[in-house]
Amino acid sequence: MKHKIYCEVCRVSFVYRDEVEKGKVVVCTVCGAELEINETEPEIKASRYPQDPETEIRNRSENFARLRDYTFNEDKELVIEGLLGKNEMYGDFYCPCRFENIPEHVCPCLPTRSNEVRKLGHCY
Numbered sequence: 633m634k635h636k637i638y639c640e641v642c643r644v645s646f647v648y649r650d651e652v653e654k655g656k657v658v659v660c661t662v663c664g665a666e667l668e669i670n671e672t673e674p675e676i677k678a679s680r681y682p683q684d685p686e687t688e689i690r691n692r693s694e695n696f697a698r699l700r701d702y703t704f705n706e707d708k709e710l711v712i713e714g715l716l717g718k719n720e721m722y723g724d725f726y727c728p729c730r731f732e733n734i735p736e737h738v739c740p741c742l743p744t745r746s747n748e749v750r751k752l753g754h755c756y
């Protein structure tokens with residue numbers, strides 16, 4: 633089965649090729665966010681799977697790295713710490729390396745989701 637699921641983290645829909653049911657946790661193939669299926673009829677609705685912030689951002693970044701075949705550099709823990717700080721202060725995982733706290737900068741940020749890593753050789 634092929635389903636379209638809207639991800640509220642990266643704000644696009646992705647194709648999910650497996651069974652869906654209420655309560656199932658799926659990984660967004662665009663950003664790596666873990667989403668819980670809340671409804672399947674008349675359309676699939678999913679929202680961020682509730683978990684503690686550190687687990688959420690660690691899982692998201694590890695899922696994203698796996699999806700893109702990226703590896704973490706020695707700054708990983710520093711960035712995770714920065715993301716947790718931003719989440720505590722501003723309510724979401726905005727990139728600690730970027731000044732503006734806007735939806736496009738929620739980790740993994742839009743440039744990173746749009747393949748900037750391939751161009752720069754690393755995350756901004």
Ligand SMILES: [Zn+2]
Pocket residue numbers: 639640641642643644660661662663664665
């Ligand atoms: Zn997503």
